[in-house]
Amino acid sequence: MKQQDFLVIFILGQQRYALPLSAVDRVVRMVAITPLPHAPDIVLGVVNFQGQVIPVINVRRRFGLPEQEIALSDQLVMAHTAHRAVALVVDAVQDVSACAAQSQIEAKHILPGLEYVTGAVKLTDGLILIHDLDTFLSLEEEDALDRALEIA
Numbered sequence: 001m002k003q004q005d006f007l008v009i010f011i012l013g014q015q016r017y018a019l020p021l022s023a024v025d026r027v028v029r030m031v032a033i034t035p036l037p038h039a040p041d042i043v044l045g046v047v048n049f050q051g052q053v054i055p056v057i058n059v060r061r062r063f064g065l066p067e068q069e070i071a072l073s074d075q076l077v078m079a080h081t082a083h084r085a086v087a088l089v090v091d092a093v094q095d096v097s098a099c100a101a102q103s104q105i106e107a108k109h110i111l112p113g114l115e116y117v118t119g120a121v122k123l124t125d126g127l128i129l130i131h132d133l134d135t136f137l138s139l140e141e142e143d144a145l146d147r148a149l150e151i152a
Contacts, residue, residue: 005104007097007121009128010077010090012065018097018121018130025078025085027093030070039148040141044070046152047087049078053152055145056087062116062136081133083142099123104130 006021033045033056044056056076060067070089077088099121106119118132137145 005099007099007128007130008077009094009097010075010088011092011094012060012063012090013068015065016094016126016128017059018128019077019079019133020130021096023079023081023133025080028076028078030072030074030076030089033070036148036152038144038151040137040144042137042141043145043148044089046149047076049085049087052085053149054078054085054087055149056089057136059088059090079133081136083134086133086136097123 007018008021008024008027009016009018011017028049031047033047035045036043036055039045039055042058042061044058046053046055048054059065073092075090075093077090077093079086079088104119104121116131116135117129119130121128121130
Protein backbone atom coordinates (compact mmCIF):
# COMPACT_ATOMS: atom_id res chain seq x y z
CA MET A 1 0.00 0.00 0.00
CA LYS A 2 1.26 3.45 -0.91
CA GLN A 3 2.16 5.79 1.91
CA GLN A 4 1.30 8.87 -0.15
CA ASP A 5 0.22 9.90 -3.62
CA PHE A 6 1.27 13.02 -5.44
CA LEU A 7 -1.57 14.99 -6.97
CA VAL A 8 -1.63 17.87 -9.45
CA ILE A 9 -4.32 20.24 -8.17
CA PHE A 10 -6.03 22.46 -10.72
CA ILE A 11 -8.82 25.01 -10.64
CA LEU A 12 -11.96 25.36 -12.74
CA GLY A 13 -14.13 28.26 -11.63
CA GLN A 14 -14.19 28.20 -7.84
CA GLN A 15 -13.64 24.44 -7.50
CA ARG A 16 -10.39 22.49 -7.14
CA TYR A 17 -9.80 19.14 -8.81
CA ALA A 18 -6.83 16.80 -8.98
CA LEU A 19 -5.11 14.30 -11.24
CA PRO A 20 -2.48 11.80 -10.16
CA LEU A 21 0.96 13.25 -10.88
CA SER A 22 1.81 10.03 -12.73
CA ALA A 23 -0.77 10.95 -15.42
CA VAL A 24 0.54 14.50 -15.94
CA ASP A 25 3.46 15.21 -18.25
CA ARG A 26 3.66 18.99 -17.85
CA VAL A 27 1.70 22.22 -17.63
CA VAL A 28 2.00 24.86 -20.34
CA ARG A 29 0.53 28.26 -21.10
CA MET A 30 -2.48 28.43 -23.39
CA VAL A 31 -1.73 28.24 -27.10
CA ALA A 32 -3.93 28.46 -30.18
CA ILE A 33 -6.22 25.46 -30.53
CA THR A 34 -6.89 24.22 -34.06
CA PRO A 35 -10.49 23.03 -34.55
CA LEU A 36 -10.89 19.32 -35.32
CA PRO A 37 -13.98 18.63 -37.46
CA HIS A 38 -16.01 15.51 -36.60
CA ALA A 39 -14.41 15.22 -33.14
CA PRO A 40 -16.55 14.37 -30.10
CA ASP A 41 -18.32 17.28 -28.40
CA ILE A 42 -15.85 17.45 -25.50
CA VAL A 43 -12.85 17.85 -27.83
CA LEU A 44 -12.14 21.54 -28.46
CA GLY A 45 -9.59 20.76 -31.17
CA VAL A 46 -5.90 19.90 -31.29
CA VAL A 47 -2.57 21.50 -30.44
CA ASN A 48 0.85 20.74 -31.85
CA PHE A 49 3.09 20.06 -28.91
CA GLN A 50 6.71 19.20 -29.69
CA GLY A 51 5.68 17.79 -33.08
CA GLN A 52 2.84 15.69 -31.67
CA VAL A 53 -0.82 16.43 -32.46
CA ILE A 54 -2.67 16.29 -29.14
CA PRO A 55 -6.46 16.52 -28.66
CA VAL A 56 -7.63 19.24 -26.27
CA ILE A 57 -10.39 18.18 -23.85
CA ASN A 58 -13.01 20.63 -22.62
CA VAL A 59 -13.02 19.64 -18.95
CA ARG A 60 -15.82 22.11 -18.13
CA ARG A 61 -18.12 20.39 -20.63
CA ARG A 62 -17.16 16.92 -19.34
CA PHE A 63 -17.99 17.92 -15.75
CA GLY A 64 -21.19 19.77 -16.72
CA LEU A 65 -19.80 23.15 -15.64
CA PRO A 66 -20.81 26.47 -17.25
CA GLU A 67 -18.91 27.21 -20.46
CA GLN A 68 -16.34 29.98 -20.37
CA GLU A 69 -14.29 31.69 -23.08
CA ILE A 70 -10.73 30.42 -23.16
CA ALA A 71 -8.38 33.11 -21.91
CA LEU A 72 -4.66 33.60 -22.48
CA SER A 73 -4.24 33.18 -18.72
CA ASP A 74 -5.67 29.61 -18.89
CA GLN A 75 -3.31 26.67 -18.84
CA LEU A 76 -3.07 23.34 -20.61
CA VAL A 77 -2.37 20.27 -18.50
CA MET A 78 -0.51 17.93 -20.84
CA ALA A 79 -1.33 14.45 -19.64
CA HIS A 80 -1.85 10.93 -20.88
CA THR A 81 -4.40 8.18 -20.67
CA ALA A 82 -3.63 4.52 -21.25
CA HIS A 83 -4.33 5.14 -24.96
CA ARG A 84 -3.23 8.66 -25.88
CA ALA A 85 -1.77 12.01 -24.92
CA VAL A 86 -4.37 14.69 -24.11
CA ALA A 87 -4.39 18.35 -23.12
CA LEU A 88 -6.90 19.64 -20.56
CA VAL A 89 -7.93 23.29 -20.47
CA VAL A 90 -7.91 24.54 -16.87
CA ASP A 91 -8.13 27.98 -15.30
CA ALA A 92 -4.91 27.42 -13.34
CA VAL A 93 -2.75 24.74 -11.82
CA GLN A 94 -2.54 25.44 -8.13
CA ASP A 95 -0.05 22.97 -6.76
CA VAL A 96 1.51 19.55 -6.69
CA SER A 97 0.60 18.09 -3.35
CA ALA A 98 1.62 14.98 -1.48
CA CYS A 99 -1.47 13.43 0.05
CA ALA A 100 -1.25 10.64 2.56
CA ALA A 101 -3.02 7.52 1.30
CA GLN A 102 -5.07 7.36 4.50
CA SER A 103 -6.52 10.83 3.86
CA GLN A 104 -8.00 9.70 0.54
CA ILE A 105 -11.56 8.44 0.24
CA GLU A 106 -12.53 6.04 -2.55
CA ALA A 107 -15.25 7.31 -4.90
CA LYS A 108 -17.56 4.38 -4.08
CA HIS A 109 -17.66 5.63 -0.47
CA ILE A 110 -18.61 9.17 -1.55
CA LEU A 111 -21.23 8.51 -4.18
CA PRO A 112 -21.44 5.17 -5.99
CA GLY A 113 -21.42 5.51 -9.78
CA LEU A 114 -19.62 8.85 -9.73
CA GLU A 115 -18.17 9.09 -13.24
CA TYR A 116 -14.57 10.16 -13.90
CA VAL A 117 -13.73 10.24 -10.18
CA THR A 118 -11.49 7.71 -8.44
CA GLY A 119 -11.69 9.36 -5.06
CA ALA A 120 -11.36 12.49 -3.00
CA VAL A 121 -8.97 13.93 -0.51
CA LYS A 122 -10.05 16.11 2.38
CA LEU A 123 -7.69 18.95 3.10
CA THR A 124 -8.00 21.52 5.85
CA ASP A 125 -9.47 23.99 3.35
CA GLY A 126 -11.88 21.68 1.55
CA LEU A 127 -12.49 18.57 -0.49
CA ILE A 128 -10.70 17.85 -3.78
CA LEU A 129 -12.05 15.29 -6.25
CA ILE A 130 -9.39 13.10 -7.85
CA HIS A 131 -10.14 12.30 -11.49
CA ASP A 132 -9.35 9.32 -13.67
CA LEU A 133 -8.29 10.40 -17.18
CA ASP A 134 -8.82 6.91 -18.55
CA THR A 135 -12.58 7.36 -18.09
CA PHE A 136 -12.83 10.88 -19.57
CA LEU A 137 -13.59 9.59 -23.05
CA SER A 138 -16.17 6.87 -23.62
CA LEU A 139 -15.39 4.12 -26.12
CA GLU A 140 -17.61 5.89 -28.66
CA GLU A 141 -15.78 9.18 -28.08
CA GLU A 142 -12.40 7.42 -28.39
CA ASP A 143 -13.48 5.90 -31.73
CA ALA A 144 -14.89 9.21 -33.02
CA LEU A 145 -11.69 11.00 -32.00
CA ASP A 146 -9.54 8.40 -33.75
CA ARG A 147 -11.60 8.79 -36.96
CA ALA A 148 -11.43 12.62 -36.77
CA LEU A 149 -7.65 12.51 -36.30
CA GLU A 150 -7.26 10.13 -39.26
CA ILE A 151 -9.29 12.42 -41.52
CA ALA A 152 -7.48 15.62 -40.45
